Structures are given as C-alpha cells and as structure tokens.
Amino acid sequence: MPTGETRRPRLKHTSPVFGSGETLFVGGYGEVTEITDETGAIRRLLQLLDGTRTVSEVHEALSADFPEVTRQDVDEAIAQFDDARFLLDASHTADGVLSPHELARWERNINFFGSYARMDDNKYDQQRKLRDCRITLLGLGGLGSHILLDLAAMGVGHVRAVEFDRVELSNLNRQILYRESDIGQEKLPLAVERVREFNPHIDIEPVSMRISSVQDVEKVLEGADAVISVADRPKMEIAKWVNEACVRAGVPLITGGLDTQRAVYYTVLPGRTGCIECWRRHTFATDEVSGALLQEKRDRQIGGDNAAFTPLVTMTTGFLIGELTRLVTGIAPPVAAGRMMELRFDDYAMAESERWERQPDCPVCGTSGTPATSPALATAH
Structure with a gap:
C-alpha cells in the first residue's frame, strides 16, 4: 500500500467541480457538496489533485500561489475530501490484480467500484474479489x-x-x-x-x-x-x-x-x-x-x-x-x-x-451455528 509520501491524490471524474466566485460545488451520485472558497485556494487545490503529484508536491505547487497555506492545511483538506469519497490514489494500479482483458471487459464495473473507494482502497481489488x-x-x-x-x-x-x-x-x-x-x-x-x-x-x-x-x-x-x-x-x-x-x-x-x-x-x-x-x-x-x-x-x-x-x-x-x-x-x-x-x-x-434476531434456543443455529468465515467475503464478519 502506498505511504503518505508516495500517494498521488486524484479527484474522481465522478466528482466534478463547478461554480464560480467564492462558492464551489463538488457533485456526484445525486448529491452536491457546497464549499466556501473565499481566497480561491480550495479551487486551486482541487485543480492540483490530478494524480500526477504527491501530497508534498501538491503543497509545494499550491504554496507558490497561496504561501499562507500550510502542509497541515493541505493534509486536513485532502483527508476531508477523502472522507467524502472525492479522491482516488493514482499510485494504485491493476498490476498483479487484473489482466488487460479483465480490465477492458469490466471497465464499467471498476469505475463503479471506484466511486466507493477511498485513497486506501484499490478499486481493482473489488473486481478481483468477484473473479475469485x-x-x-x-x-x-x-x-x-x-x-x-x-x-x-x-x-x-x-x-x-x-x-x-x-x-x-x-x-x-x-x-x-x-x-x-x-x-x-x-x-x-x-x-x-x-x-x-x-x-x-x-x-x-x-x-x-x-x-x-x-x-x-x-x-x-x-x-x-x-x-x-x-x-x-x-x-x-x-x-x-x-x-x-x-x-x-x-x-x-x-x-x-x-x-x-x-x-x-x-x-x-x-x-x-x-x-x-x-x-x-x-x-x-x-x-x-x-x-x-x-x-x-x-x-x-x-x-x-x-x-x-x-x-x-x-x-x-x-x-x-x-x-x-x-x-x-x-x-x-x-x-x-x-x-x-x-x-x-x-x-x-x-x-x-x-x-428477526438469532434465537438462543434455535435447534439449527442457537448453539452450533458456525460463524460465516468464507475468505472471499468482506462484510460477513
């Protein structure tokens, strides 16, 4: 997994930025987030999140135009965007996860999974889980x-x-x-x-x-x-x-x-x-x-x-x-x-x-029910 210094945050194509003046809107999935941006620093930050820069490089480029913005400010903003699922980590790839044929056949699936992903997630892993x-x-x-x-x-x-x-x-x-x-x-x-x-x-x-x-x-x-x-x-x-x-x-x-x-x-x-x-x-x-x-x-x-x-x-x-x-x-x-x-x-x-709830005296599962432990299942636990 990429570390904080090797991550390359990228704004998802499903989270476009629009609006003018001091108000930005980031939209997707039927919901739009409104962000107040009095100085223009947030708009510039979002432009820099194109997957080609590490977080340090993003801060360096941003501070050239907005020297008052600290690295901590950038880290906190990226964390908030990640919580909102606006970002992917461009350093994640399909190498060793899916074949070129699988990438092409299930491209639309992968884009769907990407809409749920955070930067810690590799969207290609979800398709691999289905395959396996x-x-x-x-x-x-x-x-x-x-x-x-x-x-x-x-x-x-x-x-x-x-x-x-x-x-x-x-x-x-x-x-x-x-x-x-x-x-x-x-x-x-x-x-x-x-x-x-x-x-x-x-x-x-x-x-x-x-x-x-x-x-x-x-x-x-x-x-x-x-x-x-x-x-x-x-x-x-x-x-x-x-x-x-x-x-x-x-x-x-x-x-x-x-x-x-x-x-x-x-x-x-x-x-x-x-x-x-x-x-x-x-x-x-x-x-x-x-x-x-x-x-x-x-x-x-x-x-x-x-x-x-x-x-x-x-x-x-x-x-x-x-x-x-x-x-x-x-x-x-x-x-x-x-x-x-x-x-x-x-x-x-x-x-x-x-x-209904699990019944303690159920003759089928009350005392002998084996917890679901299938390794391919992510949420049965």
Whole structure:
C-alpha cells in the first residue's frame, strides 16, 4: 500500500467541480457538496489533485500561489475530501490484480467500484474479489436463469449451478436462457452452454440433482463462499434444508423470490444473524395469526400461486446479486441480513417486511451455528 509520501491524490471524474466566485460545488451520485472558497485556494487545490503529484508536491505547487497555506492545511483538506469519497490514489494500479482483458471487459464495473473507494482502497481489488469468489446457485428457473447470466456479466469467476428440471412452454415468459425449441430438454446443459458463450472465462460446475435433503445441499456447499438459493421445489421443505446446511457449513445464504405482487429477499449470515428457523420461531411467538397460517400451509403443502411476472423477476435478481456484491466486496454492508425486504409492484416502494434476531434456543443455529468465515467475503464478519 502506498505511504503518505508516495500517494498521488486524484479527484474522481465522478466528482466534478463547478461554480464560480467564492462558492464551489463538488457533485456526484445525486448529491452536491457546497464549499466556501473565499481566497480561491480550495479551487486551486482541487485543480492540483490530478494524480500526477504527491501530497508534498501538491503543497509545494499550491504554496507558490497561496504561501499562507500550510502542509497541515493541505493534509486536513485532502483527508476531508477523502472522507467524502472525492479522491482516488493514482499510485494504485491493476498490476498483479487484473489482466488487460479483465480490465477492458469490466471497465464499467471498476469505475463503479471506484466511486466507493477511498485513497486506501484499490478499486481493482473489488473486481478481483468477484473473479475469485465461489458461488453455489440453487435453481436455474425464472430467477436462476437471470442470476447465472448476470453473475457471468459481473465477472464472478466460479459458479456451481444446481438444477434438475426440464424446459416447459410456460417457463418462457421469464426464463431467459431457454427457447421454444428447447421444450422438453434439461435446463442445466442449455443454461451452462449459453452462459459460457457469453463469457467463456467463467468456471461453471454443473450439478444435475433434485434436492431432497439437508445432505443433498451439503454436497454442493464444499468450497462455496456464498449460496444463492432460488430453487422452489419442494416448496415448504427446501428453505428448511438449505438453511440447515448453510448454518452447519458456515456459508452465507442469500435467498428470495416472488410472492404474486411483490418481490422479497433476505440474507442469513450463520452465527451472526438469525436463521430461517429463528424467523419461524419468532413468527410463531409474536404473531399468532401468521403463525397459524404458516403452519396450515406447511401441513397442507400449500406453495405459491404460480404467478410470475418478468418485471418482478428482474427486480428480484438485482436485489440478490446486489446483496452478493456487498458481501463479497465490502463496498457497503448487506441490506437484508436478518430481515426480509420487500418491493411491491403497485408503487415499487422498498420496505422492510419482517425482522428477526438469532434465537438462543434455535435447534439449527442457537448453539452450533458456525460463524460465516468464507475468505472471499468482506462484510460477513
């Protein structure tokens, strides 16, 4: 990491400076910061932060025009700009982090990560983290087909994809990797082939399996940094199996789906947040009506209503892979850890639907939950 004397602060292109007279504005991401600059020294300082000078050289150049400005003044101003995420350190490079091909393919990703970076951060590291992480994806249906393609587009390097089903005509209102000519064929090889065509550098491990137990899930967790579960059959059991397996293995679980007119998702961080069984117990203890309905659904094996509309599918996909990005890169904390987030189609308003804590007496995670320790995950700790 560059030291204070070798750093070369550079104002981000996403933080342009505008305004005239004694007032400056530094803008970006829908927010604008107003700065009073009575002497013009701040405007000149910002001009000098072009990534070609060390801090000492910046002060030297600035003091030629404004001799009253001290090195401490410059240090403090740069620290404030860095806190506001206006700056990058131009001495950080992609050397040894990403290949020229990766730099070109994921240039826009890297610029996005750069918008979150401070001078201590190397924006190229975030793309490397995506490349190096290992994800288990359960299900290649409405959500899973979108997710697999989007993981490849994001530059996730390793995906273990689990599916057993075949293509049906009714799938094609939302399952984007399949065609009418595929009806009756297995989804898994079709999905893998088409995603590899899109990104030949992704490592996809196909697993043809219908999940029917905790042990089945455990088989596909080995080496995984996180699980995205969008498998939905058997409806009332698969969440239980996936939850228990992820807690045992200490692997973070990101999951969600469609509930007719709304999209929902939540995240379980084993040993840190409550698990799905904690949520069930919380519901039974605090909401008698919901608990009774949940039990009746379980007893009668009542699943969903088979309603699925592409706009909500696409939105849910974004929520799930966005949560994965936050976990892997650490650019922001996970949004849905220990709570269910929902978006309703009527107004696209995002809200917290339910929240639950880890239950000390939970038979799944209360005493044996292994803390999420996947090395590729930045914020699961």
